[in-house]
Amino acid sequence: QVQLVESGGGLVQPGGSLSLSCAASARSFINYAMAWFRQAPGKEREFVAAIRWSGGNTLYADSVKGRFTVSRDKAKNTMYLQMNNLQPADTAVYYCAADYNLIWSSLGSGSRYDYWGQGTQVTVSS
DSSP, X not given: OOEEEEEOOEEEOTTXXXXXXXXXEOSOOTTEEEEEEEXXXXXXXXXXXXXXXXXXXXXXXXXXXXXXXXXXXXXXXXXEEEEOSOXXXXXXXXXXXXXXXXXXXXXXXXXXXXXXXXXXXXXXXX
């Protein structure tokens, strides 16, 4: 059983930055991957970024590449999402997700993850 708790959402102006955290609890994170997804009102959930817990390999959606950075702190069992140059199109509820033994090509597929956080709202507006 894995529990995930997001934090760090809020309101930011266009061009601003925000950092999200996802605190995770599990017996072991061996072979785990963790990811960020987001869902805007009236839209489907979309993949943002993913990271393999052990090796730290990362994967990004094209829409956030170069602006967002996903990382993890093994000692704190926490994943982060540093978001820079935020735009109104980034407004959404951001969710963290986790699961194990995911192949690389499936990291961006939300249906592959069994464990989800409750979500945190990010609003980009002037």
